[in-house]
Amino acid sequence: MNTVLETSGLTKRYGRTDALRGCDLLLAGGKVTGLVGPNGAGKTTLLQIAVGLHRPTAGRIRVLGLDPWREGVALLSRVGFVAQDRPLHPGFTVAETLEIGRRLNPRWDHAYALARVKHFGLPLDRPVRSLSTGQRAQVALTLALGKRPEVLLLDEPVANLDPVARLELLEELMGVVAEDGPSVILSSNVLADVERVCEHVVILIDGRVRISGDADELVRSHVLVSGPRRSGKDPADGEVIEVRHADRQTTLLLRGHAAPSEDGTEVRPATLEEIVVGYLRSEREEVPQ
């Protein structure tokens, strides 16, 4: 298996806050991976460490087998990164922005970058500040794609985009995956989008990996069971992730399988959103009661 990202015991401390605490992760190449988790779970920190923007406090990280902090130069020609706020110089035109990409990157496909920009009908002579948020997102993505990266790291790529711009960006991204097949690791809180485009899902909670697995497998192995409230242990077959009680009814998120029954118990497949939310809430409830 070719590994795109590998961490063990990765820890990052900012003052008294632990952004990552002992994060162990192994991601295979050639896939689209979604990082999900509540705000402050460490998604952004993980991505930033992966491109050498921060030095880990402890632990180990390798991206394409390289140490991002020590071997950043070798690594960055092969990795595309778009930060959360899509930083672009507002005063530069689209053409100037691409020119910066050309001059700063030893591996840069200028014809490809220009063709992409033309494809979106982005005016080359307009300053970035006059573009819509969706257009800026496309320019930022083009800047990351211009070096034809082997790995694309995207921090909240669809944040602040309207629904049409969001779908366009995802279509574009998946088109790139279909053609060039880079590995993609993206963080997102839009779980419907993660479900749509990601083959692998990582749930980060409190700076640690709670779940890392195949998205289809995750969806297939979880069900929501709801029925009359029972006392004592539930007979369900599998690991109960989260239990919610109403007066007379119980709803379970179950890792495993269950059958509906005549007593009114219903079973339905859980969506990725329901699964992720279930895991997040269960963690929260484990804190003192």
Add this chain to the structure above:
Amino acid sequence: MAVPRGQLTAATADLTAFPYFTSVVVKVATIRFRLDQASGVPTYLQLVQQTKHAVRYGMLRPGDRLPTAREVVLDLAINPNTVLKAYRELEREGFVYSRPGAGTFVADDAPAPLARSVHQPLRRSLDRWLAGAHAAGLDRESVVALITLALNDAFSEKEAARA
């Protein structure tokens, strides 16, 4: 009964490509996949089910080409590997075959469309059963619940054997 999930709009066009290859007629089939994000059914499985449905109802016929991964990606903004995963599953089950460089096609020995002679009597007996349920005072939800239970009993063994 409820309308089956994954309805397809299907259009089949005959294109006579390269007329100088006298007898070559390329048949292009376009089915469009739909995505139901609230279903809890993995995306690749939705594509598998929709393709089977289209074959079963004759919207896709042997030799028809399925959309390429790129075509589906541009239509639905899903991961191309998901499309390939669906096609691999369909190939494993004998519904389609792939010709490298040419595409994925519906197999000649794919299960035949459901014959009217089979379909109609089953439908009629179902209608009679529903009339009985209605007469007994069952509302729509109760009917669905009962059918779900029966389906589960009938198919759970089969599915357990497959898994």
